[in-house]
Amino acid sequence: AQSVAQPEDQVNVAEGNPLTVKCTYSVSGNPYLFWYVQYPNRGLQFLLKYITGDNLVKGSYGFEAEFNKSQTSFHLKKPSALVSDSALYFCAVRDQNTGRRALTFGSGTRLQVQP
């Protein structure tokens, strides 16, 4: 079985400050990890993914995430937050070693960036 935990329902940060949205995962094999963002009444937009290789993954809109195998974490980060980054963020995992390509999502973290 695979699972994802996003321990914070909401993260508040001031514009220009660095932001971190936390994610931990559990899979039986090696993970594929993803971050998606969702704006109100919209579908999910892909931000970045980890498949293999460098533990620091760079994605869209200045976001990056660090894969930490020992802590089974994949936290999303951005050096300087923008008001337009305010949205709902989802972490997702899939086990590399299964033929199923189903993603398991966390419950989401709402990011609020204050001007």
Next chain:
Amino acid sequence: ETGVTQSPTHLIKTRGQQVTLRCSSQSGHNTVSWYQQALGQGPQFIFQYYREEENGRGNFPPRFSGLQFPNYSSELNVNALELDDSALYLCASSLDRDSGYTFGSGTRLTVV
């Protein structure tokens, strides 16, 4: 390159009715998955199709069924609608197991 297109965008149905949601995959993508996102929750996997065959199913009852067509477009059918089926239904396509998943904007289903 076109993205994933879902129709309709919004739908209101009465309890007990049947509904069909449609999805056009991104060009060249042979795998489509459907997810249900209830209000305030993360998406939950319903099922996945690969080259017209079901290739995995989540914890949803048999009244949730699907089809994938030769052009890789897809349908989600839900019979005997219940109030708890009210949700955003998301379709996602992928090229292969190492690719990202491209999501559509979803269909908002309301069951009254």
